[in-house]
Amino acid sequence: MTHDVLVAGETLIDFLPERPGPLEDVPGFERRPGGAPANVAVGLARLEHAPQFWTRVGDDPFGRYLESTLSEAGLPTRFVERDPDAKTTLAFVTHDETGDREFSFYRDGTADTRLEPGRVDDATLAEFEWVHAGGVTLASGASREATLDLLERASAAGCTTSFDPNFRPELWPDAETFARVGRDALAHVDVCKATVEELERLGFDAGSVSTGSGSVSKAERIARAVLENGGEEDGPHTVFVTRGGEGAVGLSSPRAPWPTVDPGSTTAETDLRLVDHPGFDVDVVDTTGAGDAFVAGVIAGLRDDRSLEATLAFANAVAATTTTGTGAMTALPTRGAVDSILEDGAESRPTDS
Numbered sequence: 001m002t003h004d005v006l007v008a009g010e011t012l013i014d015f016l017p018e019r020p021g022p023l024e025d026v027p028g029f030e031r032r033p034g035g036a037p038a039n040v041a042v043g044l045a046r047l048e049h050a051p052q053f054w055t056r057v058g059d060d061p062f063g064r065y066l067e068s069t070l071s072e073a074g075l076p077t078r079f080v081e082r083d084p085d086a087k088t089t090l091a092f093v094t095h096d097e098t099g100d101r102e103f104s105f106y107r108d109g110t111a112d113t114r115l116e117p118g119r120v121d122d123a124t125l126a127e128f129e130w131v132h133a134g135g136v137t138l139a140s141g142a143s144r145e146a147t148l149d150l151l152e153r154a155s156a157a158g159c160t161t162s163f164d165p166n167f168r169p170e171l172w173p174d175a176e177t178f179a180r181v182g183r184d185a186l187a188h189v190d191v192c193k194a195t196v197e198e199l200e201r202l203g204f205d206a207g208s209v210s211t212g213s214g215s216v217s218k219a220e221r222i223a224r225a226v227l228e229n230g231g232e233e234d235g236p237h238t239v240f241v242t243r244g245g246e247g248a249v250g251l252s253s254p255r256a257p258w259p260t261v262d263p264g265s266t267t268a269e270t271d272l273r274l275v276d277h278p279g280f281d282v283d284v285v286d287t288t289g290a291g292d293a294f295v296a297g298v299i300a301g302l303r304d305d306r307s308l309e310a311t312l313a314f315a316n317a318v319a320a321t322t323t324t325g326t327g328a329m330t331a332l333p334t335r336g337a338v339d340s341i342l343e344d345g346a347e348s349r350p351t352d353s
Contacts, residue, residue: 003050005129005130005303006053006079006120007037007041007131007133008054008120008131008132009035009037009054009133009134010036010055011035011037011070012038012088012110013034013065013091014033014093015030015091017095020095021094023094026094031065033066033069033328034289034328035089036136039293040132040292042070043293043296044300045073045075046334047296047300047338049300049303050074052075053079054079054080055079055115056080056083056115057088057111058082058087059084063083069329081119083114086109086110088112089107089110089113090107092106093288095286101288105168107171112136113141114141114142115137115141115142115143116142117142122153125153125157132164133161134166135163135164135178138181138182138185139178140171140173151163151188161190161191162189162192162299163189163191163193164295165192166291175201178201183203186226186235187234189235191236191237191239191302193239193294194240195242195291196218196219196243199222199223199225199241204226204229205222209221217249217276219243220249222241223239223249223250223274227239237252237253238258239252243279244279247278248276248277248315249275251272251273253272256308258305275312277312277316279319279347280320280347282323282324285325286327287323289322290319291319293333294316295315296332297314297316297338300318317342321338
């Protein structure tokens with residue numbers, strides 16, 4: 001198998017609660033593998049696009065468990081590093097009654113903060129066509145420089161680059177640092193997936209965009225703000241803005257290499273190309289990892305030469321299916337499960353956002 005996608009970032013242990021409620025009231029937790037880029041990498045493997053995965057874990061029982069889990073999921077361990085001097089990151093997850101979650105991280109000086117620039121050299125980057133990174137490794141430690149360095153060199157090497165800011169406020173010293181570092185990353189990114197809130201925290205203003213007459217959602221306006229900021233050469237040419245249970249929008253500029261709609265569609269192509277999908281109506285158990293599943297769906301869809309429109313539906317189906325199980329990595333669906341929800345066509349009703 002050719003592994004032409006590289007995913008980079010943290011692998012950690014999620015401790016999932018026995019029941020909903022605040023952390024101090026939860027009597028027990030269950031260990032599950034996690035970490036946003038790890039979830040993306042395993043999600044791609046489940047969707048038959050197994051990537052290489054660059055990560056760093058502690059040389060401890062949790063790290064060995066994670067390395068074994070990644071291998072069992074079909075990922076090569078070529079770039080899975082063991083750190084003899086640092087522990088593996090832990091995250092305690094709490095849920096409210098709707099399945100939404102919060103995280104408490106134990107990540108001070110842990111292995112994933114110690115990724116080192118240059119460990120994936122230029123000759124190795126030439127093996128890949130797509131490189132994806134997340135925002136958690138930008139929060140602190142040597143991993144910030146390592147992540148920025150990887151995105152910059154991957155972009156210069158002609159790889160398609162993608163990025164999920166994955167904002168976790170408890171990991172950042174202040175909002176200004178997140179905005180500055182996140183914008184540094186976006187300068188070397190082709191495809192960005194984010195929420196409205198994350199893009200606002202990165203300094204984009206939906207109100208600054210002129211969209212003419214008619215009702216335009218906030219998600220579309222802020223996606224336009226990102227593309228307008230990128231200009232002709234720098235920054236993303238494609239933006240996906242997720243809306244939880246209400247689906248997502250995708251917006252691409254003429255620089256994007258993929259078509260907007262499938263052949264035979266009556267939808268017109270325009271200079272700035274918008275697609276919108278309302279999501280799927282499913283019984284939600286746990287939303288942990290849904291955004292990561294969406295990213296895996298985006299990469300797999302575009303790597304399969306799907307249109308932007310078809311990719312958005314596919315990514316929403318991957319994310320929706322993930323929410324019907326518990327955990328992040330453990331709930332990621334197979335291609336067959338995703339095809340089933342697409343065939344059923346149980347879309348949610350469109351809403352304004």
